[in-house]
Amino acid sequence: MPLGDTDIRPASLRALKRVVEHLGTRPHAAAEANPTVATLPVHVDVEGHPHLAGPRRPLPTKIRALAATPITTGADASAIGWSILLACAHARMQYRDLANAAFTENWPGLEFARTHRTAGGRTPRLDAGQELTRQWAKAVTAASYTTRAACTSSPARRTAERTVADLLARMETQPEQWQGKTGAQRRLVLLALAARVLAAASQEIHFSERDWALAAGLARDTVADRLTDLTRGGWIHRTQRAVGPWAATWRVVIHGGGETGSGAVFTPALAQQLHEELECARADIWHARPLGVLGMRVWALLRTGTVPVGELATRLGVCAATVRSKLRALQALGLCTASGRVYQGRSRLIRAATAAGVTGAHADRVRLYRLQSAVFVWWFTTRYQAEDSDALAEWGSFPSPAEAERVHPVDIALAYGATATGPPVEATTWGAAMAAQDRHREADPGSWWELVAAARAALPAADVLAAPHQWAATAA
Template sequence: MQYRDVHEAAFTDRWPGLEFVRTSRTSAGERTPRFDAEAELTRQWTKAVTAASFTPRSTTAPSPARRAAEAIVAELLPRMNAQPDRWAGKTGAQDRLLLLGLAARTLAAAADNVQLSERDWASAVGLTRDVVTSRLKVLIQQGWIARVQRSAGPWAAVWRIGRPGGGKQRSGAVFSAELEQRLQGELEHARADIWHARSLGVLGLRVWELLSSERLSVKQVAARLGVCAATVRNKIAALQSYGLATSSGRAYQGRSRLARAAALAGVTGAHADRVRLYRLQSAVFVWWFTTRYQPERSDALAEWGMFPTPDEAENVHPVDIALAYGVTSTGPPVQATTWGAAMAAQERHREHDPGSWWELVAATRAALPAPDMLLAPHQWAATAA
């Protein structure tokens, strides 16, 4: 990790393990915000770098589970590259991102079977949950991925990368740090705010990636992406208008370029807003299940109260619900459903204490019954389908 990665983890993603950077413990056993959290992070980073410089490199080899995960990913990526026509068009580009997202999660978990919700999947690859839901069906049918276990209540489904020939075939590809770096870099680019601009989207991302890698004509880009030349010209024109490409077809790269383009397009923070919305939705789902399964012994219910009733929802102002969903409050009022009221309530709790709020959501989910306890009997036989 570099300093900017730790900074983002501490102050943007607000990792619970870095709470000591943001706050300090008082004599009463409580935590209070630090006067200069940035300086504390710099001090701790300097200590870590100094300690690392005096620490001899470990010769420990990766664990067998990690090596197995690396082999799966090393086999997948060449197989994807060998079928460029499969990733043509808008849906093909979306399918490609979903596979890359599953490959990254497989490496991170060092396991061939990984638990991954549709919302987390969408957040990891810069797509919407609706797109993930529709495209997963196609990838399952074609054997690119397999669902090991269905989702149950607030527990996500378990997935694995599809293995042609029952997993006995191997392409001979070797996993490397460069391969993982390219994978992570592509997913990082996909999560950039600029692709939320209506004139770009996932096809704009693919055009920008191709122009960043080599000099290609409009016809060559169109042939590789499986779209018409007019679509490519429109995307290039949009990239030029946001300062991401020149008139000669050369693309500009870098985080700062992407950030400036997002500011110019008026979509700065769009990805973070979507992540926030999906976290709120997950929290509401956990809240509902907690009210149903653990109404007597839950720290979450002690802080949040019971899940709203229809009568309580009617008393929630539509503007509060609209703000919780991140939609404009100037349009038609949002219907005051129990789900909307719960979203508004969770947004208030999140704003009050974002760090401990998500920790409480995670702890509450972990205290709920295991997935196999929540599955209906008719789903048991289908979990390995």
């Protein structure tokens, strides 16, 4: 019985001999495949301690109760502490949160970090900080590994996958929507939303314009304009406005751009293609002035094969002269030949970015937007929740529009947060602080990373900023 393709292809005599020798061997029953192990991304804080990437989540009720229960004589403090550490790692907490819980708030469930068992009871540890550091690294490593079956079995995730598959299918049936520069930008904004829906396994997600821009490889102002276009076109819908430090909530309109669902099936290959396109869009090379988003689209279309200039212009919705200018720029930077053959690979894009002088452009935008987010938390807290925050006593009040022009951005970047609710941003003060940061970034780019690191280290987690009645939405 043939076990594979029966089409005849050229083969070596040695390969044919191996096949003939195994004709009489019965095939072994295939062993049950183990679930594929997926690794969650692990980040490192400014002190070098690992933590899982993503927004912080509230701890489960059982874990909070376990952490608040005193350790009895017969209880296994190590096992209880490990359960708490593992849950904290899954909740995207960081080491500083655990150190505060163990040594400042003195959670009873973390007694193993403060003392160890001896014949006469429990004795204080001399290396309490080192023990917590070691166990936290182990917990983060264990939490970073999960089975793919566990990631795809929930009804919420299956719904999210169907939503993304339907969105991508409908996007393919309407290529005229993604023509031109604005069309290419709209496409990237939708792809970034699809990736976030998959990551959150939820149809409604919190997505700030700055985070959206970083995911799509665009500027924040560009994303704000394209969101208006896509909302008006019926592709996406804002279900809730931004409130305090919380970003607005968005969802994909199920029938946006079409009358009925597409019936498309979600596959891992579809998800891989989505993430690869977004990763390419975040490459530094597309910050080069001669290329931009249209240069990326020309390069992406040429990856599928040699395409005439006229056909490229028709598919992209631009004139032939624009296509020729992008081809010349791609050729000058070593990304394609005169015949239209494309050079691919991450290393090739990195070398092209170096030749164009835009190396680190995306990372610089990431640092800028994260710093602005940290400053906003401090501004909002000191302005509307002064009585509930230590920011006034520690760093002073947020500068006025006139003072923001004279305050050093390092001082502005020292963010501190607490529960925040209240009116929206005051444009004059906020704009003055952002202008001061931009000038500092241009004048002293070398200190930019340290500036952002200090701001992010002081920025609280999302669920700390949320009121208790918002925890359910945060967990989702």
